[in-house]
Amino acid sequence: MIRPVERNEVNEAIFDIAEDKAPGTDGFSSGFYKAAWSVIGDEITEAVQEFFHSGKLLKQVNATILSLIPEVANPTTVAEFRPISYFSLNGKLHGFFVGARGLRQGDPMFSYLFALAMEQNPTDLVEICCPYSKATAYDPWFSRGCLPVRYLGLPLISSRLTADDCRPLLTKVDERLNGWGSLQLSYAARVQLLKSVISTLNIYWAMAFILPKGVLKMIEACMRKFLWEGVSSTGSANVVESDVCRPVEEGGQGIRRLEPLNRALMSKHFWDIVRCNSSSIWVNWIVRHYLRNCSIWTARHTIGSWSWRNILRL
Numbered sequence: 189m190i191r192p193v194e195r196n197e198v199n200e201a202i203f204d205i206a207e208d209k210a211p212g213t214d215g216f217s218s219g220f221y222k223a224a225w226s227v228i229g230d231e232i233t234e235a236v237q238e239f240f241h242s243g244k245l246l247k248q249v250n251a252t253i254l255s256l257i258p259e260v261a262n263p264t265t266v267a268e269f270r271p272i273s274y275f276s277l278n279g280k281l282h283g284f285f286v287g288a289r290g291l292r293q294g295d296p297m298f299s300y301l302f303a304l305a306m307e308q309n310p311t312d313l314v315e316i317c318c319p320y321s322k323a324t325a326y327d328p329w330f331s332r333g334c335l336p337v338r339y340l341g342l343p344l345i346s347s348r349l350t351a352d353d354c355r356p357l358l359t360k361v362d363e364r365l366n367g368w369g370s371l372q373l374s375y376a377a378r379v380q381l382l383k384s385v386i387s388t389l390n391i392y393w394a395m396a397f398i399l400p401k402g403v404l405k406m407i408e409a410c411m412r413k414f415l416w417e418g419v420s421s422t423g424s425a426n427v428v429e430s431d432v433c434r435p436v437e438e439g440g441q442g443i444r445r446l447e448p449l450n451r452a453l454m455s456k457h458f459w460d461i462v463r464c465n466s467s468s469i470w471v472n473w474i475v476r477h478y479l480r481n482c483s484i485w486t487a488r489h490t491i492g493s494w495s496w497r498n499i500l501r502l
Contacts, residue, residue, distance in 0.1 A: 193240045198233045199225075342396050348494045354403045357393050361386055361407055365414045378415050382443055386411060394450040398498040404446040411443070455502050458484070 202225070205218040221228070238244075257270045338344065343353045351358075368381060390407060393399060460471050461484050478492050489500045 193237050195233050195237075198236045199229070202232070342393065349397050349400060351400055351403055354393070354399060357389065358403065358406060360389055361410055364389070365410055368414070375415075379443065382411050382415060387444065387449075390446055391449070391453065394446070394453045395456070397495065398454055399446075399450055401447065404450065408446055415443075451502060454499060458499055458502055 202218070202221055205221075207217065207219040207222075209218045221232070258268060259270050260268050263269055338356075341356065343349075345353060364381075364385060368378075373381070386407075390399075457470075460468055461474060461479070464471070464475070474496070478496060479487060482488075484500070487500055489497055491497075492500075
């Protein structure tokens with residue numbers, strides 16, 4: 189992935205494209221490029237190599253296309269048009285790009301690349317990526333020591349999880365509850381929504397992190413307010429608060445407390461390590477780096493990342 193692109197690789201990529209396909213936005217088919225390769229081949233090859241060297245595309249290739257869509261039958265002024273911007277993505281015009289779509293989420297190649305990196309020394313990887321200066325390891329839009337990146341909606345961090353990191357979770361819960369607030373829902377309907385929707389949102393995060401107690405209390409406070417108040421016209425339910433979290437079999441509502449649920453879900457990772465689940469890349473990495481000379485029962489609680497130390501304290 190870091191080896192310079194060779195001229196023959198560019199040549200093979202062009203000539204592998206079908207004759208009737210257009211690799212760019214200029215409208216010329218692949219057949220044209222192949223026929224004129226003796227004339228334009230050197231320039232195209234240099235442009236491709238320059239992209240892999242600098243990471244920048246030619247403005248002519250990465251141009252934005254602006255279309256004006258009339259909003260009325262016979263427009264006479266510019267104000268009667270609605271502008272829509274398109275950009276070039278893999279050689280095709282693309283409209284609004286939804287951030288939540290991601291790029292090949294769940295691609296099996298991800299696990300393979302992770303396994304390759306796991307076998308290498310992280311220091312060596314930095315040296316490979318930054319042969320000139322370590323300063324180039326930091327993106328100009330990122331703060332040093334910070335990785336504001338999410339994968340499948342979860343923050344990629346190794347430090348302590350803060351309330352700010354959980355802001356997307358709190359926002360989703362708040363949006364759902366506020367959206368339901370305008371509906372004339374009965375007490376039973378509110379209970380079902382909390383159990384089937386809000387609990388699911390929390391479980392997705394609780395399976396990956398030990399969430400801060402303050403965040404869990406904020407979510408439970410929002411759930412209590414929605415459960416007991418709902419819409420003023422529906423009235424309050426005559427149910428003792430202590431019965432809400434009791435199992436249905438014992439006469440309760442079956443709404444589980446979030447902190448014990450979080451600890452139970454995280455205990456699954458502990459159990460995977462105990463039974464040595466060799467099919468898990470994460471377990472193999474933990475055994476290789478943290479349990480090389482000890483077992484999980486004798487591992488020190490003061491060594492390792494914040495997440496690992498919390499798992500040991502379960």
